[in-house]
Every structure is written in structure tokens, then in C-alpha cells.
Amino acid sequence: MRGWLPRLCRTAPDAEPGDEVARASRPRGDARLTRPPLDITWSGGVRGPSLLPPPMTTAAPPPNLDHLRALIRRIEARRPQPKTLASPLERHAAERRAEARQRLAFRPRETAAGACLERIEVYPLAYEVGHQPLAPLASVTGETLALLVPGAEVEDATAEDLLFLDIETTGLGGAGAIAFLVATARLGQRDGAPALVLRQYLAASPPEEAAVVDALLEDVALDTHPVLATYNGRGFDAPMLDGRATMHRRRAGFEVLRQFDLLQTARAGYRGLLPSCRLAEVEVAALGLGRPEGEVAGAAVPRCYFNYLRTRDPRWIEPVIVHNALDVLALAGLTARLAGIVTGQVETRGVDALVAGRLLAAAGRPERAAPCFARALDDLPPSTERQEAAARLAALHKSAGRPDLAEPLWWQVAERPGHGRLRAHVELAIYYEHHARDLGRAAEVVAAALDHVERALSRDDPAGAHRWRTALLWRGARVHSKLERQRST
Known part of the structure; x- marks a missing residue:
């Protein structure tokens, strides 16, 4: 009994029974005989464990590789059983999935x-x-x-x-x-x-x-x-x-x-x-x-x-x-x-023509973009889109070396409200100063642009108004300087 008491004391109080069984069944070296865990039972109505040692048993030999292979072959030989639905809810979900797949x-x-x-x-x-x-x-x-x-x-x-x-x-x-x-x-x-x-x-x-x-x-x-x-x-x-x-x-x-x-x-x-x-x-x-x-x-x-x-x-x-x-x-x-x-396989009119012109211009095809902007200009009513078509066509004419064709288009843009109005005034001033050699007309265009800046832009966009005012005053000063020299001669 003295030999079993230390083993009883070493058993953790919260250990699961299966843990002790697992430890006892492990083979140790070449040992073939092991003792099973202490059998804790009630004896004679007296509360307490039985301290009688259990009989010696022979442990089963550990499984070898051949045994495992035979087990795998038996598992693989089993015929698969059809999976049954566990509940009506799962059956309903499967029916819904089949319905969706069919539909x-x-x-x-x-x-x-x-x-x-x-x-x-x-x-x-x-x-x-x-x-x-x-x-x-x-x-x-x-x-x-x-x-x-x-x-x-x-x-x-x-x-x-x-x-x-x-x-x-x-x-x-x-x-x-x-x-x-x-x-x-x-x-x-x-x-x-x-x-x-x-x-x-x-x-x-x-x-x-x-x-x-x-x-x-x-x-x-x-x-x-x-x-x-x-x-x-x-x-x-x-x-x-x-x-x-x-x-x-x-x-x-x-x-x-x-x-x-x-x-x-x-x-x-x-x-x-x-x-x-x-x-x-x-x-x-x-x-x-x-x-x-x-x-x-x-x-x-x-x-x-x-x-x-x-x-x-x-x-x-x-x-x-x-x-x-x-x-x-x-x-x-x-x-x-x-x-x-x-x-050009699809006839473009109105906004479609403007879109086609934009895409061709972005692709570097100005010669194909210009007719598209011209069609948009002809088809569109007075609007922001029509103003854009006129401004883009004028820019293409200017790039092609034909500022004379761009001038009436710039006037169309300058005479109507829109974000391109000031840009059109500047382009007209450049045209009259450098191409038409009409300094008086250039001075008038600059004055009209400055008036627009003071009346409209200063209220809505003070920072933008300052930039435009600076650029226009510089251009106007240069035009007036040329006019003074022209009059003095």
C-alpha cells in the first residue's frame, strides 16, 4: 500500500480519467507489462478510494505500417453512403439552390x-x-x-x-x-x-x-x-x-x-x-x-x-x-x-459629334477632329456644348496656321456667357495684335475683357479675377505702348 500512495498523490485533482489512461497505456522502452491507472471506487459504503493494486495486464502491441495500410484499404473499399439532409430547413435550402441553378x-x-x-x-x-x-x-x-x-x-x-x-x-x-x-x-x-x-x-x-x-x-x-x-x-x-x-x-x-x-x-x-x-x-x-x-x-x-x-x-x-x-x-x-x-461608320450629329471630336483630338488626329467639331457647331443649339465646339474648332484652325478662320469662332465664344469667354478675348487680342495688325481693335478687346473681369469674375472667383486682371493689364499696356509709338511716327 505504501508503494501506491505516492502514485495517488501525483495524480492531478482535476485530471480527466482519459488522461491517466492514455499515460498508462504508453509503451516504455521494451516493457511489455504496464499497470493500468488506480481504480478509484466506492468500497463497502465507506467513502474513499480502494487502494488495492489492480492486476497486471498485457498492453496491446503498437500498430505497425502493415496494419495501417490494411486499415486504409478497408476504409477506401467502403461504398460512400448518400448524405441525408439533417433538417427540413436544409432540404428547403437545397431546393432553392437547385431552383436558382435551373432558372x-x-x-x-x-x-x-x-x-x-x-x-x-x-x-x-x-x-x-x-x-x-x-x-x-x-x-x-x-x-x-x-x-x-x-x-x-x-x-x-x-x-x-x-x-x-x-x-x-x-x-x-x-x-x-x-x-x-x-x-x-x-x-x-x-x-x-x-x-x-x-x-x-x-x-x-x-x-x-x-x-x-x-x-x-x-x-x-x-x-x-x-x-x-x-x-x-x-x-x-x-x-x-x-x-x-x-x-x-x-x-x-x-x-x-x-x-x-x-x-x-x-x-x-x-x-x-x-x-x-x-x-x-x-x-x-x-x-x-x-x-x-x-x-x-x-x-x-x-x-x-x-x-x-x-x-x-x-x-x-x-x-x-x-x-x-x-x-x-x-x-x-x-x-x-x-x-x-x-x-465615321456611325453618322454623328450634335453631342455625338462633339464626343467624336474630343476622342480624335485626344488621339492626335486634328484633321479628323475638325469636321466633327464643325458638325457639332451646326447641330447644337446655343449651349455650353456649342461654345466648346466653337472653341475647340478655333484652336484647331489656329494650330493649322489659319487664324483667320479661327477669328469668327472666337467671337462666337466671346459674345456668350461661359467659362471660355475670357480665353476667347485673349485669343482675339493676340489675333488683332500679331496677325491683323489692328492695334485699336486689340485695345478694345482687352478693355472688354477687363470689364467682364470686374463685373462678373471678381465676385465669383477673386483669385481667378486677380490672375486674369494681371495678364490683361500687361497685354493692354503693351498694346497701348505700340499705339503710342505708331501715332508718334
Whole structure:
């Protein structure tokens, strides 16, 4: 009994029974005999442990490699049992998922990283995005793309190289943000005729994002060096996809592709003509595209996805899928529309002519921009847009060495209110001083400009008024000095 008391005292008071069993069953060196743990029982109604030592037992030999292999073979040979739903709630959720898959024509897509959902839709080129058919897309050349996005290095690209892409994410970046829905569109074939093939990849749960990335990389074939056509893709879509691919131990490379970012084109063509250059604004102005009722706004997309994950109700995710598909179709339609505008395949009048002139001027094609500004000047009613067309056309005439053609246009701008009025007065003063050699007329123009500065600009923009006043006083002093010398001779 004395030999067992130290062992009893060493047993932790809060130890679990299983802990002691585990310690006792460990083999020690070559020992084959071990003592099981102390059997603490009630004996004879007297409270206290029994201190009788238990009988000696033989420990089971440790499992060897052959035993483990046999166990693995038995496990692998078992037939998988169908998983049963644990509750009516899970059964209802599964029915909702199947219903969404059927209604949206999604099918499972198996990849090395698992499965995601995929949807493919084919649009003939006669299909209209808003009022714009997709047909001009097939004839887009690299030269046309370079006119729309100067400096994009797409001169040798073809229409088949364009890869339209848009993603939906749970955030703007950082930890926890995933790309749960990706849409691509590319020219392909349908029954032997050219068509636009739209693909969407959906992660029905966050772990499926890896399969979405795998499916996207497999279908896109980045080694063919496509031209990535996006809306702010250089700043968001491309780095986001590359980052998510890296998280899943994949190498993507969307950022190093040739970038055809239509946000740059929209800003060059529509800045100041629309409340903003968001895609939702530009597609209405350029395509007349109206989104369907119930279509979700971009800012609400993460909330819809989280609600879908929580409830598995397909009504939360359906508007997001429609929004994503329409964004990609809008990119394709916008490319077709703007390509037709800058190449002259689409007749441009009014604001469209002004947009075409802006894009061609930004691309360094003044000889093609001038007729566009002239058409806008003829078609537009008196407005800020018409003033801009006149000022831009006058600047092109001046650059071409024809200030005489620019003079009446500068007068059109100078005689109407607008932000270009003072600039027009300065240009007229330069023309009369240096080209027409009419110093008296130049002095009158400078005086009229100073009067406008004192009456209007001093109240609304004191700092700007000071700058203009300084420049005009300097120019007026020089003109008057020349007049004095002319009179003295």
C-alpha cells in the first residue's frame, strides 16, 4: 500500500480519467507489462478510494505500417453512403439552390480546386445593347482601339483579342474581400456565324472562389495575350484577380496584359457632358441602355451576396448575376458604338459629334477632329456644348496656321456667357495684335475683357479675377505702348 500512495498523490485533482489512461497505456522502452491507472471506487459504503493494486495486464502491441495500410484499404473499399439532409430547413435550402441553378442556367464546373457554377450565353451580333447592335464589334481593328485609348499599345490587336471582363466582389480590397462572380465576353462562333460568348463563374460559397479562379484562367488562356477590356479594370479588376489568384497559389497576370480601359475613353469623351463618368451614366448617353426593374446597384452587391449566403434564397443573387452580365454587355456595346463614331461608320450629329471630336483630338488626329467639331457647331443649339465646339474648332484652325478662320469662332465664344469667354478675348487680342495688325481693335478687346473681369469674375472667383486682371493689364499696356509709338511716327 505504501508503494501506491505516492502514485495517488501525483495524480492531478482535476485530471480527466482519459488522461491517466492514455499515460498508462504508453509503451516504455521494451516493457511489455504496464499497470493500468488506480481504480478509484466506492468500497463497502465507506467513502474513499480502494487502494488495492489492480492486476497486471498485457498492453496491446503498437500498430505497425502493415496494419495501417490494411486499415486504409478497408476504409477506401467502403461504398460512400448518400448524405441525408439533417433538417427540413436544409432540404428547403437545397431546393432553392437547385431552383436558382435551373432558372439561371448554371451548371457545375469541375476544376482542380473543386467545383463552382458556370453559365454560358451566346449573343448573335444582331443583338442590340440598348439601341446599338453588336455587329460593328467584329470589324474593330487595332488602329481603332488605339484611337479610343491612346497609348494602350493595341495597334496590332484584332477584335477576337478583346476580352471583356467584369467582377463582383465582397469589398474593394484588403483582407476578406473575395471575387465571387466573374463575367467575361469574347467573340466566338455560333452555328458557324460570329457571336459574342458570355461566361459567368459563380462561387456559391466563399471556398468555391478557388474553383472560379481556376475556371477563369483555364478559359481565358492568358498565354494568348488577349486585350483586357474593362471599366476601371487597370485600377481594380486586374489587380484584384491577380491578388485572389495568388491567395489560391495560382499565377494569373491580368495586370501585365494590354489594357483597354474604357473609363479612360469615357472621361476623354464625356467629361462635363454627364453628371459623372460612371458606366451607368455613360451607357445611357451612348447606348440608350436602361437597366431592368429590380436590377441591383453596384454598391449593394456585397450585401446581396452575404444575404444569399445566409439564406440561400436565389432571389438575393439573381439581380447581382443580371447586373454583372449587363455590365459586360455594356462594355461590348460601348466599344462597338465608340468605334463606329471615331471611324465615321456611325453618322454623328450634335453631342455625338462633339464626343467624336474630343476622342480624335485626344488621339492626335486634328484633321479628323475638325469636321466633327464643325458638325457639332451646326447641330447644337446655343449651349455650353456649342461654345466648346466653337472653341475647340478655333484652336484647331489656329494650330493649322489659319487664324483667320479661327477669328469668327472666337467671337462666337466671346459674345456668350461661359467659362471660355475670357480665353476667347485673349485669343482675339493676340489675333488683332500679331496677325491683323489692328492695334485699336486689340485695345478694345482687352478693355472688354477687363470689364467682364470686374463685373462678373471678381465676385465669383477673386483669385481667378486677380490672375486674369494681371495678364490683361500687361497685354493692354503693351498694346497701348505700340499705339503710342505708331501715332508718334
